[in-house]
Amino acid sequence: MELQIPPEVDAVRQALTRSGYEAYAVGGCVRDSLLGLAPHDWDLTTSARPEQARRALSAFKVIDTGLKHGTVTALSGKTAVEVTSYRVDGPYSDGRHPDRVAFTASLKEDLARRDFTVNALAYSPETGVVDCFGGMKDLAEKRIRCVGDADRRFREDGLRILRAMRFSADLGFSIERETARSLLRSRALLDRIARERIRAEFTKLLCGAQAAAVLRKFRDAAAQFIPELRPCFGFAQRNPHHVYDVWEHTLHTVDAAPQEPVLRLTMLLHDIGKPLCFSVGRDGVGHFYGHAGKSAELAEKILRRLRYDNRTVADVATLVRWHGVPLPPDERFLRRRLG
Known part of the structure; x- marks a missing residue:
């Protein structure tokens, strides 16, 4: 060839x-x-x-x-x-x-x-x-596999955990079973990685065509550096307007968004405050009053922790804060609301 x-x-x-x-x-x-x-x-x-x-x-x-x-x-x-x-x-x-x-x-x-x-x-x-090492076969079968011992590869550089997820999201490849198991059991290694390196790799992952599928399968790895996601996992919304729990709803919105950093980050974080705002009405229906503001607050905290630039932080926080507000198609109104 x-x-x-x-x-x-x-x-x-x-x-x-x-x-x-x-x-x-x-x-x-x-x-x-x-x-x-x-x-x-x-x-x-x-x-x-x-x-x-x-x-x-x-x-x-x-x-x-x-x-x-x-x-x-x-x-x-x-x-x-x-x-x-x-x-x-x-x-x-x-x-x-x-x-x-x-x-x-x-x-x-x-x-x-x-x-x-x-x-x-x-x-x-x-x-x-x-x-x-069988790379051609793995390429043909669309598979990410560590060279040699997976635990050792991840110990050498914990960022490889996110790199495996990023390649899977970007290329649409599966992650080989032992590599996937090692990835999850090694996820605490991400705690040692500089936030700037996490940010760069995670942004690429999130903009991948299969980002939602990868985050669904390896949610515990994502929660290692965004622990605020964890309460969303399996959180039932108890509301006839929502057929999914908070995390699954989030993944569907990520999947529907254009593959652009600000929009994908917005979708990932737009409902992250919901578990903190949950209440149940007399009719047994779940409500999340004030969740947009709480989600915007958490989004800003998370993005600053991951060393995103000020413009990205501001844009995502603004979109999250106003995501539930119907906006009339009036340019002056939009400019005033969005600052």
Whole structure:
């Protein structure tokens, strides 16, 4: 199978191979190319050690972006190409970066350290796709599976929990059974992850085509960093106007919203205050007086905790606050209400 590596990227790869080193496109760029998607960026992995890679790439401007972990970035035209030496990772004390790395001459050993099988694929025009861990089969069967031991992969970087969910939501892939079990039992690892990293990955997840389905299946993982969601799970509304509990209603609204961050966040959080505002009338019907205001208050608190920018916080809180108010189609009225 032949993949089209952009000329600027292949120029870097060929500079390495002309110097006698192995060099492959690796990771998400290979995965996306095989799926017929346009890769956002191209990464290379090589048998050259960092100092050897620098010498082989002397025709390019080279930036030392992560020498400790074997990574340099070559500027080829207007394209930045990340080049990482084959390596084996040591322990991950900080839950993000290995404490130490050992360089290796083995492509297979390098691929073994990666998160999911569909991301552990390498490609060069000379060899075609190199698949050591069943990534092609998982790609064909639309499945996310950890490389090797799932518990270990998640311990290395807890953000991989959200990455698995994000890939599932974005690509419409299932999460393999043992990977899914490990994901849920490892969810407390998310407590160690910087809120900014959580925000970035969660926003991508939430904007995925299958976000609602993923949140339905892995709700406990989402509640690990948004615990305010938990009271919504299974909360019966006891109202003839609602056929779903609060959480299921929320998921249906997420699914119906355009795949845009502010609107998806609004749908996720628009009724989050309902359990705190529940009352039952004499007729036995459930009511949620004041829930829009309470939900807006909680939404602002959650979004600030996750380090969303001020504009996003304000837009979501405003939409949540007024989501139950009928608005006449009058521009002046809308401008006054929405500030």
